[in-house]
Amino acid sequence: DVKVTQSSRYLVKRTGEKVFLECVQDMDHENMFWYRQDPGLGLRLIYFSYDVKMKEKGDIPEGYSVSREKKERFSLILESASTNQTSMYLCASSFQGTTGANVLTFGAGSRLTVL
Amino acid sequence: AQSVTQLDSQVPVFEEAPVELRCNYSSSVSVYLFWYVQYPNQGLQLLLKYLSGSTLVESINGFEAEFNKSQTSFHLRKPSVHISDTAEYFCAVTLGFQKLVFGTGTRLLVSP
Known part of the structure; x- marks a missing residue:
């Protein structure tokens, strides 16, 4: 399993x-x-990456940046954390595949509190 | 752009009762549809998916969902729920090779 x-x-x-x-x-x-x-807001996409050193903005990229220097690692960076960034952050990955459908595998989540 | 609507934020139900969690999507082209489940303090897990073929898809733990193109729906059903089904359920849609768009989630609360 992934x-x-x-x-x-x-x-x-x-x-x-x-x-x-x-x-x-x-x-x-x-x-x-x-x-x-x-x-009440569900999951909102911040950033995604289809390949090493490649990144694309999702629906709410403001205040965030990302880094993908190696295929297996994808980092989310908050340059200057603010209280409205208190949230649960979920990372996911998927195989590109041939069906064209992305089946995501998620991590357990990181709960960030900004005081 | 595609979107997903889950009208019910919370669904309380008694153990062994049937349940339906509603999901409607908007898209003018063919889509792939998913249900993910999130148990307390965990990440999301794939429950079932519709890619093509039979419009009725099933999960290993008794859930099923039916793709209805005319009503743009993908409702999730289970004929008899267990306490262990208590979780949050997310419907999602993609056009393929693109990011998933999730609904706002439905919290299923199963009580004895």
Whole structure:
């Protein structure tokens, strides 16, 4: 089974701090995604990547950046954390496949609190 | 652009009762449809998917969903729920080779 590992389950940071959320997958998936999950809003896509060093903005990229230097690792960066970035962050990966449908495998999530 | 609507934010039900979680999508072209489940303190897991072929798809734990193109729906059903089905359920749609668009989720609360 594909495993997607998010290095931190719970983080508490202060306003203005730089925050790194790390995600590693072990099945050679081409695609990696960062979502944000908030009650009543579901999952919203922040950034995604189809290949190493490639990134594309999702629906809510403001205040975030990403890095994909290696195929297995996709990092989410909050340059200057703000309280409205308190949320659950979910990383996912998928194999490109031939059907054209993305079946995502998710990590367990990183719950970030910004004080 | 495609979108997904889950009208019910929460569905309370008694154990062994049937349940239906509603999902409607908007898209003018063919889509792929998914249901994901999130158990407490965990990430999302794929429950079932519709890619093509039979419009009725089933999961290994008794859930089923039917793709209805005319009504643009993909409702999730189970004839008899268990306490362990308590979770949040997300419907999602993609046009293929693109990002998934998720609904806002439905929290299923099963009580004894």
